[in-house]
Amino acid sequence: xxxxxxxxxxxxxxxxxxxxxxxxxxxxxxxxxxxxxxxxxxxxxxxxxxxxxxxxxxxxxxxxxxxxxxxxxxxxxxxxxxxxxxxxxxxxxxxxxxxxxxxxxxxxxxxxxxxxxxxxxxxxxxxxxxxxxxxxxxxxxxxxxxxxxxxxxxxxxxxxxxxxxxxxxxxxxxxxxxxxxxxxxxxxxxxxxxxxxxxxxxxxxxxxxxxxxxxxxxxxxxxxxxxxxxxxxxxxxxxxxxxxxxxxxxxxxxxxxxxxxxxxxxxxxxxxxxxxxxxxxxxx
Numbered sequence: 322x323x324x325x326x327x328x329x330x331x332x333x334x335x336x337x338x339x340x341x342x343x344x345x346x347x348x349x350x351x352x353x354x355x356x357x358x359x360x361x362x363x364x365x366x367x368x369x370x371x372x373x374x375x376x377x378x379x380x381x382x383x384x385x386x387x388x389x390x391x392x393x394x395x396x397x398x399x400x401x402x403x404x405x406x407x408x409x410x411x412x413x414x415x416x417x418x419x420x421x422x423x424x425x426x427x428x429x430x431x432x433x434x435x436x437x438x439x440x441x442x443x444x445x446x447x448x449x450x451x452x453x454x455x456x457x458x459x460x461x462x463x464x465x466x467x468x469x470x471x472x473x474x475x476x477x478x479x480x481x482x483x484x485x486x487x488x489x490x491x492x493x494x495x496x497x498x499x500x501x502x503x504x505x506x507x508x509x510x511x512x513x514x515x516x517x518x519x520x521x522x523x524x525x526x527x528x529x530x531x532x533x534x535x536x537x538x539x540x541x542x543x544x545x546x547x548x549x550x551x552x553x554x555x556x557x558x559x560x561x562x563x564x565x566x567x568x569x570x571x572x573x574x575x576x577x578x579x580x581x582x583x584x585x586x587x588x589x590x591x592x593x594x595x596x597x598x599x600x601x602x603x604x605x
Contacts, residue, residue, distance in 0.1 A: 335467070337467065338491060341459075345369040349362075363451070370450065374457055377461040400568075409524035410527045410531035411558045411561035416503045420496060425496050456525035463508070464521045467484055481509040484509050485508075487505075488504075507524065511569065
């Protein structure tokens with residue numbers, strides 16, 4: 322088999338992302354023939370996500386098939402889902418608050434236009450678009466396709482960083498790029514930890530939905546206007562995320578299995594081997 326060049330690897334990693342970008346532009350251009358963009362931009366994003374989800378999911382399954390193996394996971398418990406939800410929401414709040422006290426929002430003001438688009442529709446449309454289906458399409462494309470291809474080419478650690486960088490750049494403005502980069506690191510890590518796309522999808526939904534709900538809360542907005550309230554919320558968010566991360570690191574990692582069914586003893590052995598491999602990686 323001919324060895325792929327670096328440029329070909331980069332192309333294979335990045336070209337799937339253009340599908341969603343093209344779909345968004347096509348839907349917007351067609352939709353503007355009938356509806357005003359300023360009022361229905363969130364609806365256009367929702368339609369784009371619904372169109373692209375099955376496309377990306379098929380690509381993800383095809384990549385798994387071509388790899389010749391299937392990843393099975395140790396069943397996640399309710400406490401694992403809870404840790405992912407809480408950690409995703411806490412990280413979103415912490416990043417938002419930290420970035421807002423830096424000069425970035427004052428230097429790069431383009432993010433305000435993006436926020437007006439994302440939060441310009443009604444609450445239901447915001448939840449469906451940015452809070453649910455937007456998260457699903459981004460996680461299948463970014464973690465299910467882009468990250469896994471990066472991992473195949475350059476290894477797990479580089480893939481986590483590179484995929485988060487691409488995730489940030491994909492948002493097309495500096496403020497959101499920094500925010501998305503931080504979230505992208507966590508989403509890739511949690512996907513690697515639990516070996517199921519549902520882990521980063523749930524984390525992403527939690528982050529976006531929590532931000533949407535907080536933005537509509539008069540009490541929270543009033544609290545953030547005071548330095549005490551601002552610092553308190555930021556510190557609590559950081560602590561919650563830290564302990565959520567600690568909890569997830571202590572849970573059983575996912576184990577990569579062959580297509581054939583494994584006996585319970587074999588599964589236990591593979592889990593122990595996986596843990597030993599992680600300890601060796603940490604030493605280096």
